[in-house]
Amino acid sequence: MAEVQLNEVTKTFGSFHAVKDVSLQFPEHTTTCLLGPSGCGKTTLLRMLAGLETPTSGSIKIAGHDVTEWPARRRDIAMVFQYPVIYQGLSVFENIALPLRELKLSKAELKRRVEDAIALLGLERSLNADPERFDNGTRQRVSFARAVARQSSIILFDEPITNVDPESRFRLKQDLKKITEGLGQTIVYVTHDQNEAMTLADQIVLLKDGEVLQQDEPRHVYDHPKQRFGGWFLGSPGMSFLEHSFNPAEGSRLQSDLFPFPIRVSDPDAVGEKTNLRIGIRPERLRVSPMPMPDAAKGSVKRKFRGVAGQYLVAIQLTKHLIWAKVANELGKKLSETVWVKCDLDAVTIFDDREQALSCRLVRLEN
Amino acid sequence: MFEIELQNISKSYGSTTVVDGLNLGFESSRFSVVLGSPVSGKSVLMRLIMGLESPDQGRILFHGRDVTNEPAGSRNFGYVPQSFALYPHYRVFDNIAYPLALAKKNKATIQEQVQALAHKLKIDQLLPKYPNQLSGGEKQRVALARGMIKDSSVFILDDPLVGLDFKLREQLFVDLREMLSEIEGSVIYTTSDPLETLALADQVFVLDDKRIIESGSIDQVYDEPQQIRSLQLLGVPAANFVSGELAGRICQTPFGPCEIEVAEEIATATPVQLGFRPEAIRLEKSAPPFLSADGRVLLQEDLGAETLLYFESASSRLVAYWSNAEPAPITGERFRFGIDPRSFHVFDPKTGTRLTRSKDCALRQNQTTHSAPAGSRSRPGMSASAALGRSSECEGDLATGTS
Numbered sequence: 001m002a003e004v005q006l007n008e009v010t011k012t013f014g015s016f017h018a019v020k021d022v023s024l025q026f027p028e029h030t031t032t033c034l035l036g037p038s039g040c041g042k043t044t045l046l047r048m049l050a051g052l053e054t055p056t057s058g059s060i061k062i063a064g065h066d067v068t069e070w071p072a073r074r075r076d077i078a079m080v081f082q083y084p085v086i087y088q089g090l091s092v093f094e095n096i097a098l099p100l101r102e103l104k105l106s107k108a109e110l111k112r113r114v115e116d117a118i119a120l121l122g123l124e125r126s127l128n129a130d131p132e133r134f135d136n137g138t139r140q141r142v143s144f145a146r147a148v149a150r151q152s153s154i155i156l157f158d159e160p161i162t163n164v165d166p167e168s169r170f171r172l173k174q175d176l177k178k179i180t181e182g183l184g185q186t187i188v189y190v191t192h193d194q195n196e197a198m199t200l201a202d203q204i205v206l207l208k209d210g211e212v213l214q215q216d217e218p219r220h221v222y223d224h225p226k227q228r229f230g231g232w233f234l235g236s237p238g239m240s241f242l243e244h245s246f247n248p249a250e251g252s253r254l255q256s257d258l259f260p261f262p263i264r265v266s267d268p269d270a271v272g273e274k275t276n277l278r279i280g281i282r283p284e285r286l287r288v289s290p291m292p293m294p295d296a297a298k299g300s301v302k303r304k305f306r307g308v309a310g311q312y313l314v315a316i317q318l319t320k321h322l323i324w325a326k327v328a329n330e331l332g333k334k335l336s337e338t339v340w341v342k343c344d345l346d347a348v349t350i351f352d353d354r355e356q357a358l359s360c361r362l363v364r365l366e367n
Numbered sequence: 368m369f370e371i372e373l374q375n376i377s378k379s380y381g382s383t384t385v386v387d388g389l390n391l392g393f394e395s396s397r398f399s400v401v402l403g404s405p406v407s408g409k410s411v412l413m414r415l416i417m418g419l420e421s422p423d424q425g426r427i428l429f430h431g432r433d434v435t436n437e438p439a440g441s442r443n444f445g446y447v448p449q450s451f452a453l454y455p456h457y458r459v460f461d462n463i464a465y466p467l468a469l470a471k472k473n474k475a476t477i478q479e480q481v482q483a484l485a486h487k488l489k490i491d492q493l494l495p496k497y498p499n500q501l502s503g504g505e506k507q508r509v510a511l512a513r514g515m516i517k518d519s520s521v522f523i524l525d526d527p528l529v530g531l532d533f534k535l536r537e538q539l540f541v542d543l544r545e546m547l548s549e550i551e552g553s554v555i556y557t558t559s560d561p562l563e564t565l566a567l568a569d570q571v572f573v574l575d576d577k578r579i580i581e582s583g584s585i586d587q588v589y590d591e592p593q594q595i596r597s598l599q600l601l602g603v604p605a606a607n608f609v610s611g612e613l614a615g616r617i618c619q620t621p622f623g624p625c626e627i628e629v630a631e632e633i634a635t636a637t638p639v640q641l642g643f644r645p646e647a648i649r650l651e652k653s654a655p656p657f658l659s660a661d662g663r664v665l666l667q668e669d670l671g672a673e674t675l676l677y678f679e680s681a682s683s684r685l686v687a688y689w690s691n692a693e694p695a696p697i698t699g700e701r702f703r704f705g706i707d708p709r710s711f712h713v714f715d716p717k718t719g720t721r722l723t724r725s726k727d728c729a730l731r732q733n734q735t736t737h738s739a740p741a742g743s744r745s746r747p748g749m750s751a752s753a754a755l756g757r758s759s760e761c762e763g764d765l766a767t768g769t770s
Contacts, residue, residue, distance in 0.1 A: 038503055038532050166605060170677060174666050177698070192532045199668045222671045235671045236537055284672035284691070303544065306565045306589065308603050308673060309646040309688035313566075326672055328690075329646055 002063035002076075002153040002186055003028045004049065009058035011044050018044040020210040021058070031180040031187040033197035033218075036207035037233070042190045045207075046156050049188060051075050062154065078147035079156040082163060084139035085146075086131045092123060095131055096146045103150075117149035120182070121175055137168020144175055148183065155179070157189040161196065176200055194234045198222065206230055228355040231280040237313065239280035239349070240323035247274040253365065257319040258343055260297050262365035270360040271352065278351040279362070283326040285347035288314060289340050296340035299323075304332060316341055368431050370395035370553055371416060371521065376425035378411060385411045387577040389425070393555055394570065395520070398547065400585075401557045402564045402600055403574030409557035410449055412574065413525045416555065418442045445522035445552075447514030449529060453498040453506060460485075460494040463512045470517075480516060487549040488512050504535050511546070520552040527556075528563065540566045561603050565589070573597045580719075591712070591726065595719040598642045598712055604675055606642045606712075607685045613639045613713060613722065621681030622658040625708035628724040639722060640714045645675065647710035648687035650702065657705040662687075664700050680704075 004026040011019040019041040026032045034042040047053040048060065051072030059068045067075055078099075087095050096114045105113070118124060121141045126134070131142055140160055147155050161172045173196070180187050180200060191197055197204050198218045206214045206221060206229075214226045225231040231239035244256055248271050252264040256279060265271060289296070299316040307313050312332025314325045316339060325341065345362045352358055369392035376389045385408040393399045403409050414420040416427065418439035427435045434442055453462045460481055461468075467477045485491045490508050498506060507527065515522055528536045540563045547554055558564055564571055565585060572582040575596045581588060592598040598606045612619040614636040618627045649657065662678035662685065674695040676687045687704065689695045696702040713722045 037534055170666070173668075174677075177666060192534065194533070195668065195670050198671060199666075218669070233534060236533075237541065282672065305567075306585075307562060308670065309675075310589065310602070310644060311646070311673070311688075 004154065004186060004188070005061040006045070006049075007059045007061070009045075009048065009055045009060065011041075011048060011053060012056045017210050019048070019055075022210075022212055023058075024205060024212060024215065026186055026188055028186055029184045030202040031189060031200060033201035033204050034188065034190045034207060035192070035194060035197040035201075035204050035233075037192055039209075040207040041210040042192075042207050043158060044210075046158055046188060046190045049154075050077055050079050050156055075154075076152045077154045077156060078150045078152040080140070080143050080147050080158065080160045082159045084136060084143045084160075086134070086139050086142060088132060090131070092118070092127050092129070092131050092142060095142050096149050099146060099150055113149045113151060114145075117145040120148060120178060121145045135165075135168065137164040137171060140164060140168075140172060141175060144172075144179065148179060152185070154186045154188070157187070159191055160189075162191075162193075173199060194236070198234075206233070224357070225280070225349060226357050228278060228280065228351045228357075231282075231349060231351070231357075235282055236307070237283060237324050239282050240321070241351075242279045242281070242318075242321045242323065244277050244279065245274075246271060246277045248272065249274065254362070257321055258297050258323070258341070259295075259345070259362070261295060263345065263362050264365045265350070265360050266363050267360040270358050276353045277358075278353075278355075280349040280351060281323065281343060281347060283313065283324045285343065286323070286325040287342040288316070288325045288327050288331070288335065289342075290334050290336075290338075291340065293340050293342050296342040299339055299341050300337055301335055301339055304335060306332070314339075369393055369428070370430060371555070372428040372431075373416070374426045374428065376415060376422045376427070378415060378420065378422050384577060386415075386422075389578050391572055391579045391582065393553060395553050396551075397569045398544065398554045398556065398567055399570045399572060400564045400568035401555065401572045401574050401579075402561070402568075403557070403559060404600065405559045407559075407574045408577065409559075409574060410525050413446075413523050413555070413557060417444055417446055417523060443517060443519050445514045445517045445519045447511055447522075447524045447527045449525045449527070451507070451510035451513075451527065453509060453513075455498050457497075458494065459490070459496050459498070459501070459509050462498065462509055463494075463516055465513060466516050480518075484512055484516055488515075488546050503531060504539060507531065507535075507539060508546075511543075515550055522547075522550065522552055522554050524554060524556045526558050528558070528560075536560075536563070543567060559600075561601050561605075564601060565603075571601065573600060575600070591721070591723075592642075593721045593725070595640060595642065595712075595714040595716075595721075598714075602644055604645055604686045606644050607648075607683070608640055608642050609681060609683050609685075610716075611639050611641045611713070612636050618708075618711070618713065620658065620708075620711075621683065622660040622706060625656065625658055625711075627708065627711060627713055627722075629713070629722055630724045631722075633722075638716055640716045642712040642714060643706060643710050645686045645688040647706055648685070649705040649707070650687065650689060651705070657707055659703060659705040661701055661703055664696050664698050664702070667695055667698050669695075678702075 006022055006024045009019060009022045034045055036042050048055055059066055087098055093114055096117055100110050121144055123145060161169050189200060201218050204218050204221045205212055208229055214221055214230055221230060222234050242258055244254055246254055248268040252268040254263050254265055297318055299318045302315040302317050304312050304314040310329040312327050314327060314335055316323050316325055348362060350358045350360055371393045373389060373391050376386055378386050401409055415422055426433055464477045464481050485494055488508055493505055528539055544567055568585045571585050571588050572579050580594045581597045588597055589601055609621050615632050616626050616629055618625055620641055660680050662680035664676055664678045666677040668675040673691055674689040676689055676695055678685055715722055
């Protein structure tokens with residue numbers, strides 16, 4: 001069992017900076033998801049951990065040892081790839097056992113480890129079938145079993161459930177839960193799918209353009225994004241943003257088309273100078289009604305369609321801004337043209353014009 | 368009259384039949400989505416419409432005119448194929464202009480048309496760049512522009528977002544409607560993704576087992592699917608199914624007996640499949656006529672705004688939607704839930720067709736005009752459709768597409 005540390009790790013490919021000066025810690029027994037869009041550097045980071053790439057600068061430590069220059073096979077790491085690996089012509093048992101052969105285990109120990117992995121992944125009934133004929137989901141479960149049987153202190157997963165059908169995806173997520181919660185290994189999991197990260201991770205590392213934007217528990221990253229990017233990237237759809245000019249020299253008042261009453265910024269000093277503030281609001285935090293409500297902003301429905309579990313996503317045009325709201329099926333059906341939108345002041349996050357979240361809040365200004 | 372109509376189309380490759388006696392009609396100025404599983408033959412269907420493949424049997428009509436034997440060039444539809452490729456050594460401008468250059472348009476026309484379209488699609492600033500300087504989303508927009516540059520009234524987009532990152536896809540399918548609303552004309556779009564379908568479609572056509580098994584407005588197909596496959600394919604997460612037994616109006620379900628509004632009463636007890644959506648499961652305490660039962664959570668998926676609960680009940684694996692207004696039960700926990708029997712979609716397991724009465728169909732039958740029920744669009748020309756989709760099913764021909 002091992003803690004993993006990255007110290008100021010940079011990786012360049014020619015003039016391209018894939019990973020820029022990243023320092024991270026992956027505590028023992030925890031599952032960390034490296035989350036971000038294509039090209040954010042998450043896979044390069046994982047490959048450096050595995051020893052498949054060498055950092056251009058910086059160091060990697062596992063359980064206190066500097067492993068930066070160690071070859072992959074010395075690192076006591078198991079890895080599961082996006083496309084499941086199946087060794088041709090070998091049975092399911094042998095597919096799982098193959099990497100154990102070089103560990104020089106006793107016959108009984110090898111058998112026990114493979115059988116434990118088979119039981120954990122529920123592969124008993126597939127043992128006599130030809131693994132080359134499995135669907136992608138079952139193939140990937142064989143890969144999971146191979147990684148588990150190795151009993152390495154670290155398991156790395158590189159988007160392992162991207163290429164399977166929805167039914168297998170559910171099954172694999174359940175299996176991943178068993179592995180992450182049951183075995184106590186240090187797990188690093190790369191994905192571009194925020195839902196996977198939210199479901200599987202103890203902590204999320206949000207990456208963009210080779211840099212770490214935030215490292216926190218999933219719910220915290222969702223509720224308290226440190227940058228505008230996190231507010232947008234997590235959630236489907238993510239936050240809507242309302243841009244307002246703000247000048248602390250003229251007092252703390254702020255005009256927003258989301259709030260039809262006077263408001264102010266709780267701590268104008270936190271903003272500093274004259275700037276554009278962006279108010280971020282999650283679609284599910286808005287209350288929408290076809291009837292007027294007190295303290296609600298009037299808007300008009302620009303578009304609506306259904307999404308997850310039939311809930312409606314409604315694009316609402318306020319005086320200046322277009323915002324997205326998520327409303328229940330029955331209510332969504334009734335919305336057309338004019339609507340009223342109500343938002344709790346503490347439901348918003350305020351970002352400055354460098355896209356950083358500010359610690360200040362919105363407060364109602366009593367007349 | 369339909370803008371494009373396919374009549375009794377069949378196409379085989381060797382011993383593999385991809386479409387078999389397929390009928391469908393696309394109306395003009397609509398966003399029509401063909402929804403089908405990844406190997407259902409959507410691309411072949413699009414290539415048949417384009418004229419890139421010829422059917423073994425059947426006719427293709429364009430505004431009533433038989434174009435079955437006309438080459439792709441004379442049909443002149445815009446086309447974005449599934450695996451789009453930009454020419455890496457051409458600038459974005461020339462990539463978009465390529466179909467016009469191929470048609471030997473003069474330079475001034477090309478310049479003008481590319482600029483105008485780029486402006487509409489908000490990609491003006493990309494024109495001087497090379498493809499390797501673009502992000503994934505920008506490349507996709509350029510590929511779309513190239514498919515739309517032709518002066519055409521029909522644009523065919525064959526699963527254009529497949530294989531992109533989740534977030535990029537989400538952004539594009541939110542933006543795509545707006546981008547396309549700038550272009551006058553009809554869009555025919557294929558996908559296997561239910562979220563894309565829900566976000567984009569005016570009309571949805573469910574392609575399954577070599578035919579269009581059902582078509583209608585997106586609300587009609589979502590709320591009252593006429594085919595079990597439609598319920599399976601359209602919705603996220605996928606709908607729940609359990610077995611039951613129907614006699615008259617009384618249905619025995621794993622959660623207890625209930626009354627079902629059936630289209631036609633069958634006196635003898637008949638095995639049925641009951642489908643219900645994740646949002647039909649109520650987690651608060653519910654009184655009769657709601658059915659209720661116990662479940663045990665297998666996996667809790669927090670999507671941020673909502674939680675999906677995968678659970679076990681009545682020896683079935685089910686999924687429920689839980690709004691995050693209050694904490695959801697955790698993995699391993701037992702909880703009690705309710706289902707409104709009115710939310711059951713009851714199907715004949717042998718034919719896969721709907722047995723539950725459809726309000727929508729009843730409503731439409733009572734109407735002399737073709738103004739559609741609330742929430743869906745008017746459907747001009749539906750009476751003219753000979754053997755298609757829902758309207759004929761409503762008139763009693765339940766075997767359409769499955770016999």
